[in-house]
Amino acid sequence: xxxxxxxxxxxxxxxxxxxxxxxxxxxxxxxxxxxxxxxxxxxxxxxxxxxxxxxxxxxxxxxxxxxxxxxxxxxxxxxxxxxxxxxxxxxxxxxxxxxxxxxxxxxxxxxxxxxxxxxxxxxxxxxxxxxxxxxxxxxxxxxxxxxxxxxxxxxxxxxxxxxxxxxxxxxxxxxxxxxxxxxxxxxxxxxxxxxxxxxxxxxxxxxxxxxxxxxxxxxxxxxxxxxxxxxxxxxxxxxxxxxxxxxxxxxxxxxxxxxxxxxxxxxxxxxxxxxxxxxxxxxxxxxxxxxxxxxxxxxxxxxxxxxxxxxxxxxxxxxxxxxxxxxxxxxxxxxxxxxxxxxxxxxxxxxxxxxxxxxxxxxxxxxxxxxxxxxxxxxxxxxxxxxxxxxxxxxxxxxxxxxxxxxxxxxxxxxxxxxxxxxxxxxxxxxxxxxxxxxxxxxxxxxxxxxxxxxxxxxxxxxxxxxxxx
Amino acid sequence: xxxxxxxxxxxxxxxxxxxxxxxxxxxxxxxxxxxxxxxxxxxxxxxxxxxxxxxxxxxxxxxxxxxxxxxxxxxxxxxxxxxxxxxxxxxxxxxxxxxxxxxxxxxxxxxxxxxxxxxxxxxxxxxxxxxxxxxxxxxxxxxxxxxxxxxxxxxxxxxxxxxxxxxxxxxxxxxxxxxxxxxxxxxxxxxxxxxxxxxxxxxxxxxxxxxxxxxxxxxxxxxxxxxxxxxxxxxxxxxxxxxxxxxxxxxxxxxx
Numbered sequence: 001x002x003x004x005x006x007x008x009x010x011x012x013x014x015x016x017x018x019x020x021x022x023x024x025x026x027x028x029x030x031x032x033x034x035x036x037x038x039x040x041x042x043x044x045x046x047x048x049x050x051x052x053x054x055x056x057x058x059x060x061x062x063x064x065x066x067x068x069x070x071x072x073x074x075x076x077x078x079x080x081x082x083x084x085x086x087x088x089x090x091x092x093x094x095x096x097x098x099x100x101x102x103x104x105x106x107x108x109x110x111x112x113x114x115x116x117x118x119x120x121x122x123x124x125x126x127x128x129x130x131x132x133x134x135x136x137x138x139x140x141x142x143x144x145x146x147x148x149x150x151x152x153x154x155x156x157x158x159x160x161x162x163x164x165x166x167x168x169x170x171x172x173x174x175x176x177x178x179x180x181x182x183x184x185x186x187x188x189x190x191x192x193x194x195x196x197x198x199x200x201x202x203x204x205x206x207x208x209x210x211x212x213x214x215x216x217x218x219x220x221x222x223x224x225x226x227x228x229x230x231x232x233x234x235x236x237x238x239x240x241x242x243x244x245x246x247x248x249x250x251x252x253x254x255x256x257x258x259x260x261x262x263x264x265x266x267x268x269x270x271x272x273x274x275x276x277x278x279x280x281x282x283x284x285x286x287x288x289x290x291x292x293x294x295x296x297x298x299x300x301x302x303x304x305x306x307x308x309x310x311x312x313x314x315x316x317x318x319x320x321x322x323x324x325x326x327x328x329x330x331x332x333x334x335x336x337x338x339x340x341x342x343x344x345x346x347x348x349x350x351x352x353x354x355x356x357x358x359x360x361x362x363x364x365x366x367x368x369x370x371x372x373x374x375x376x377x378x379x380x381x382x383x384x385x386x387x388x389x390x391x392x393x394x395x396x397x398x399x400x401x402x403x404x405x406x407x408x409x410x411x412x413x414x415x416x417x418x419x420x421x422x423x424x425x426x427x428x429x430x431x432x433x434x435x436x437x438x439x440x441x442x443x444x445x446x447x448x449x450x451x452x453x454x455x456x457x458x459x460x461x462x463x464x465x466x467x468x469x470x
Numbered sequence: 471x472x473x474x475x476x477x478x479x480x481x482x483x484x485x486x487x488x489x490x491x492x493x494x495x496x497x498x499x500x501x502x503x504x505x506x507x508x509x510x511x512x513x514x515x516x517x518x519x520x521x522x523x524x525x526x527x528x529x530x531x532x533x534x535x536x537x538x539x540x541x542x543x544x545x546x547x548x549x550x551x552x553x554x555x556x557x558x559x560x561x562x563x564x565x566x567x568x569x570x571x572x573x574x575x576x577x578x579x580x581x582x583x584x585x586x587x588x589x590x591x592x593x594x595x596x597x598x599x600x601x602x603x604x605x606x607x608x609x610x611x612x613x614x615x616x617x618x619x620x621x622x623x624x625x626x627x628x629x630x631x632x633x634x635x636x637x638x639x640x641x642x643x644x645x646x647x648x649x650x651x652x653x654x655x656x657x658x659x660x661x662x663x664x665x666x667x668x669x670x671x672x673x674x675x676x677x678x679x680x681x682x683x684x685x686x687x688x689x690x691x692x693x694x695x696x697x698x699x700x701x702x703x704x705x706x707x708x709x710x711x712x713x714x715x716x717x718x719x720x721x722x723x724x725x726x
Contacts (some may be wrong), residue, residue, distance in 0.1 A: 006718055009689050010707035013682040021679065022709055026562070028674040029600050036670070037593035040631040044623040054674065195566045282511045283590075288645070394619075 053283050057158065061281075066162040071153070074251065077146045079244040082223050085138035092137065096130035120320055128316025129370035132308045139220045140301045147185065148296035152287035156181050160279060168274050170259045171266025173202035175277060177210075180258060183213030184251075187430040190215075191437055201272045205262050207434055208447045211426045212254040212261065217308070217364030221421045222247045224368055228401035229414035246418070254422050269446075307429075308381065311363035318359055319373050333374060347456060348416040348463025350408065357420075362428045367421065372400065375407035410467050416459045423455030490654055491544035492523030500551035501541060502661040505575055507602060508586035509595050510557030513614045515539075516644040517586055518554040521654065545658050553580070561601045562709070569713070575605050576699075577717070581661045583609045584653070588620035589626055589641070599635065603669035604702040609637045610656050617643040636668040671701065682708060694721065 014021070073277040079321050104126060108118035150156070160177035167174050175197050183190030190210040197203040214222065223243070231239035266272070322332040330338070333355065340351035356370040404413075425448045426434070435444040508514050518524065522541030539554040555574055556567035575583055583606050587595035592613075603609060613628060613711025632639040638656045659665040675683070686704035691697060706714040 003693060003719055006686070006689050006693060006707070008714060010686055010704070013686055014708055014710065017679055017682055017708065022562070024679060025672075025705065025709070028672050028676075029597050031674040032600055032670070032672055033593055033596035036596055036631065036634045039634055040627045042625040042627070044625065111677070193578055198566075227709055280511065285618075 004428075009048065056284060057281060060155070060158050061161050066158075070159060070162060071248070071252075073150065075244060075248055077143065077150075077250075078247055079240065080146065081139050081143045081219075082227060082244055082247070084142045085220075085223065086227070089134055092134040093130075095132055097127070101127065101130065118322075119324065120317060124316040124320030125313045126316070127373075128312040128319065128366065128369055129309050131372070132312040133367055135224065135307065136220050136308055136365055136369055137301070137305055139223055140216060141297065143186070143216065143219060145163075145293055145296040145300050148292050149287050149289075152285065152292055154282050154284045155279050157279060161281060166259055167262070169268075170262040171272075171274055172205045172209075172262040173197045173199065173275060173277065174279065176202070176206040176258075176262070179206050179210060180213050180255070183210040183215060185216055187211055187213065187215045187426055191430060191433045194437070198277075199272075199275045201266075201270050202275065204438065204443060205265050205270055207437060208265060208450065209258045209261050209391070210442070211430065211447065211451050212257040212422070214251050214422060215253055215364065215427075217427065218367075218421050219247075221364070221368050222250055222418055224400070224417055225414050228253075228404065229409075229411055230399070231441070233411075250418050250422055253419075254292040257423070261450070262452075308363055308365035312366045312369065314354065315359055315362065315366050315370060316373075319370060337374065338457040340461050346463065347459040348412045348466065349420060349459060350413060353413075353417055353420070357424060361425070364421070364427050371417075372403065375404060375409075388439070412463065412470075415466075416462055419462065420455050420459055423451050423458055425449070425452045490521075490651070493520070493542035493544055493549070500549040502548060502550045502581040503558060503578070504550050504552040504657060504661070505578065505580035505583045506552060506554045506586060507571055507575060507583055507598070508612075508614075509559055509588065509591075509598055512557065512586045512588040512595065513644050514554055514557060514586045517584070517614065517642070517650075517653070518552060519645055520644050520650045521552055542653075544656050548658065548661070550657070550661070553578070557583045558598065559593060560598060561605075565578055573713075576702075580606070581608060581658050584612055586612045586614050586644075587611055588615050588623050589613045590615060590624050592626065592631075600670065600672055603635065603637070604672060604705065605699045607667055607669060608660050608670060609667060609699055610653070610660055611635060611637055611639045612644075612649070612653055613639055614644050616641045616648070617646065635670050638665055638667075679708075686694060690718075 040107035060069050064151050101122065104122050105118065108122055143158075156178060159181060160174060163177040163180075164174035167176050176194075178196065179193045182193040187210050190213060191207050194203050194206040194210070197206055226243035226246045227239070231238075231243035234242040319333070322336070323334075325332050327335060336355050340354040344350040344352075344354050352374045353371055356367050356374055359370050360367045425431070431444060431448050434447050435441070438444060438447075481647045497525070506514050506518055515522060515561040518539065518541060521543050523543075524539075524541045540551060541551060542551050553574060555571040558568040558571045561568060561572040561575075574580070583602060585599050585602055587599060599611065601623070611631070613626060613631070616626075619626065626641070628639045628641050629669075638660065640649055640656055642653060644650065656665065660667065683701060683704050690700040690703055697703070703714060703718065707718065
């Protein structure tokens, strides 16, 4: 056949040409490019204008200042988010929970809905949605635009540049810094972004460790719990700063785990050489402020919020159902929480949190609303909520804190929840994405289970040490 | 009235925007397929957004687009489908994002390939341009980020460039939509054959390789007479590219 002819000829010729074909070809292309460019480009003598980029790069990628500046920028972004989100969150909660919820209940009564239908729809589905919006929307609407502004300015490649040597030491690819940064927005997006890594070995490391980047579904959890429990430790004026610091500590811990787990993987399951690559530091470009606002609000905030709502609605329904269907003399939720409590105690958490994480596997975003709903139900706090599985009216972070304390929460519970929120299985979307990208059940399972095991170990150790000390 | 003057300008034949219909993600029944290729971070997604009216996220870092995005636009009475490819420095190595770009230009047989380059970094960008011109005859060079080049006092003779490369060259600043009308018009002209390209082919290849290339291309053309890029296939075969060897066996890159 002639096709084989072609291949045979090419094999023969390849032998004749000998080594270095690729290099010679590349050289030829470079030579052509250089000639053509020389014919077309005239650069005027003034090189001063290059200097702004260069001198800025000298500072933000310097050995001394690179890391402090990174941490400082992260702190400012988080601090603005924490300070800025509190007030609109309260306002939204007041509107959606204090005003709209009773109004809907009345409407259902007038329309003659049976109790179970209005309970299922309004106390289950609606309240879960309202909660997600009140808790999630304000921090996202602040965090995402800030992050996008940094991205458009051109800061991310500098972060990659700074972290490159650390990744290399962990046996991973320097471009993992970029996919890790993407993970801070959304792990599923971070996993898809690993396609920029050529070597399959390093790509797998980047996929498995991406979950250690706190995603936007988990930022609000961190921020809320930090504001309630950690911030309260400091005098009023400093509580914002202290909660910011604790959230940063968790984020940095996540980065630390990214490195150690990468190192572990490259020494055990995924042995191999580190491949080199070139990273272009693009010029700094002034971000187009309004366009950034638009794209980050529409593309990121609303899409992520929509996803959260899609998952929250059925979760709300499930919560209402498990707390209203009784087996024997207790509801399903009571029964499950009782059984999980023992294990939860060992981890310094409680049954409610573990159950919430089971219910919230589809989306990290609804963990806090679920925790609150379940806490209220089991603690049966007088005067809040109208029945089992009803999420209650909350108009400020302080009341949320009171509810949680009434549910038996301590500082240890809060710290371990923050840790567990960092270290647990990825959400179902991310798991599915990992499967699609790796096409391997084995690596999907490892990527899902590994962080969970780490979470159990870390929480267990902290809980034991804590109980010995205090 | 002020409005009248404005609309007179907008409907002028010379203003291609007048007959541009942004069709968003509607890409059904299109007449032409346009590929958007280029180095990372040269503004491909910005050009894509300007043409389709979509809001693909753009970001200032290489590697933003890893999958291909598709959109559509209409010009005159023709419908175009445009595919935003991941940015690549080269088509010679094979990371997954580079393969997406390479495979689409080679196997997707776009009617026109628009190569977006960073005007302030022309020489480096030309490496990819020259490789793409080995694959396809129908290409337009979009000399993007002209505003940045101007700020850096870099002057580019776009006519000399067009002559050397053998394809139309359109200076543009996609961010402020400058040059987009001209780009649309040129894409249309290349697509319908009004403009014929005579793309530059890589010179400076050592004689021994050149001879081998000629011999192999002839062999390929004998088997597949309609093939436009036998030299590129020969190049890749000599480099031992598995995917291309496979493609030669199945004959999947053949037009018609």
